[in-house]
Amino acid sequence: MSHVSSNRLRWGLAAAVTALLTACAAGPEPQTPPPAGPTSPPPASGAPETPGDSGPAPARPVGPFESSGHARMDAWRADFASRAQAQGRDREVIRSVLEGISPLETFLGSAFTAQSSGIEDQAEFAKPIWEYLSSTVTSTRKRIGADKLAANTALFDRLEAEYGVEREVLAAIWGMETSYGGFIGSNDAANTLANMAVEGRRRRFAEGELIALMKILEQGLAERGDLVSGWAGAMGQTQFMPSTFLAHAEDFTGDGKIDVWNSRADALASAANYLAVSGYQPGEPWGVEVILPEGFDYSHADGKDRRLATWRSLGLAAARGDQLDAGGAEFAELWVPAGHRGPKFLLFKNFDVFKTYNRADSYALAVGLLSQGVQGRDSPVADWPSDIRPLSVAQVKRLQAGLNDLGYGAGPVDGIPGRMTKSALRRFQTDRGLIADGFPTASMLSLVLEAAGS
Numbered sequence: 001m002s003h004v005s006s007n008r009l010r011w012g013l014a015a016a017v018t019a020l021l022t023a024c025a026a027g028p029e030p031q032t033p034p035p036a037g038p039t040s041p042p043p044a045s046g047a048p049e050t051p052g053d054s055g056p057a058p059a060r061p062v063g064p065f066e067s068s069g070h071a072r073m074d075a076w077r078a079d080f081a082s083r084a085q086a087q088g089r090d091r092e093v094i095r096s097v098l099e100g101i102s103p104l105e106t107f108l109g110s111a112f113t114a115q116s117s118g119i120e121d122q123a124e125f126a127k128p129i130w131e132y133l134s135s136t137v138t139s140t141r142k143r144i145g146a147d148k149l150a151a152n153t154a155l156f157d158r159l160e161a162e163y164g165v166e167r168e169v170l171a172a173i174w175g176m177e178t179s180y181g182g183f184i185g186s187n188d189a190a191n192t193l194a195n196m197a198v199e200g201r202r203r204r205f206a207e208g209e210l211i212a213l214m215k216i217l218e219q220g221l222a223e224r225g226d227l228v229s230g231w232a233g234a235m236g237q238t239q240f241m242p243s244t245f246l247a248h249a250e251d252f253t254g255d256g257k258i259d260v261w262n263s264r265a266d267a268l269a270s271a272a273n274y275l276a277v278s279g280y281q282p283g284e285p286w287g288v289e290v291i292l293p294e295g296f297d298y299s300h301a302d303g304k305d306r307r308l309a310t311w312r313s314l315g316l317a318a319a320r321g322d323q324l325d326a327g328g329a330e331f332a333e334l335w336v337p338a339g340h341r342g343p344k345f346l347l348f349k350n351f352d353v354f355k356t357y358n359r360a361d362s363y364a365l366a367v368g369l370l371s372q373g374v375q376g377r378d379s380p381v382a383d384w385p386s387d388i389r390p391l392s393v394a395q396v397k398r399l400q401a402g403l404n405d406l407g408y409g410a411g412p413v414d415g416i417p418g419r420m421t422k423s424a425l426r427r428f429q430t431d432r433g434l435i436a437d438g439f440p441t442a443s444m445l446s447l448v449l450e451a452a453g454s
């Protein structure tokens, strides 16, 4: 899971994750045996410095380390190791986490320059949500998910009983994160996070996760050699960051280890627990695909929760079946991710719970659709308007500037088609007798630029 973006991006974001999981194929190096057991071994009482001595000897520095061959990495490590020690982390654990680190191309190679220069951001076209979905909610993934459900009935029974999260949801998370454990990455989490810290943009985050890794080892929840991760440090079959692991991972097999790598029971229980503590509502849908009445006012697709009764009174009907039923859930927001021609959804609390795994709406939608797919339900009913080409960041900026010139108040010209931009576009569309869905398309851009005389 990559808890990266805090924006409510309506377009696909996480497509790179799967690709990068494959790309980072450097195997984890064998590491020193783990210092098993809790933090406080018997006092070392000034014992001589021998390998494996983990006595509380605050005056004794963790280093020096053998050079990684990267000066900035070496300097960061010396500094971070002493800070970790000052925080009370175990000396030998710090050593075992940091001694084998080495620069990775992904973070510190030559590609880094292009990434940090912002050139990528400038050139980036928002990927249409239907493209993201077609690469994540595949027929293969649906079929394998159905097989996994059938093959693990007893386990899913126990997970549902214990955590109150439906099996198809757990299967969907499992499928999205690692293709059901088939693809857990092959990086050493410590090395990945150390590289992220040295790279610098997310240093505080990466250092916090490294501290969490150290605590995992100190508490004996996992062993040093276990800590295999994907490209961003997420670990195991359901991709837990170390801090999330520390807070929410579960030993469902009861053997004293949390083996999210090899034990599907531990991994799925950890995911179930994380969803449950994030507020998952058993029995409620994540979303319901709906049909809107003729002449519907799209300003209601504003991200605000309204009562189901209100939505019914506005003429919304379920796309499948005719009853707008939500398993007792009372509130939902209307989401129109691809304009008036595409599928529309009422979204419930559980949709936001999915987003604790990954902040992108497209990810949460993929989880929801896959949870239906593994049950043999094809959704959505409506087709995606896949003939529409999304606007580039530069085009969105021109749209925003044009709307601002016309007095529609699209807000900052930032290339992100957020709420203000959509609302401005809706008012523009309303004034011209168009269907006012606020969806930025090339044809809308042309109309706005024409009206603005630019």
Ligand SMILES: [Ca+2]
Residues within 6 Å of the ligand: 250, 251, 252, 253, 254, 255, 256, 257, 258, 259, 263, 266
């Ligand atoms: Ca276990």
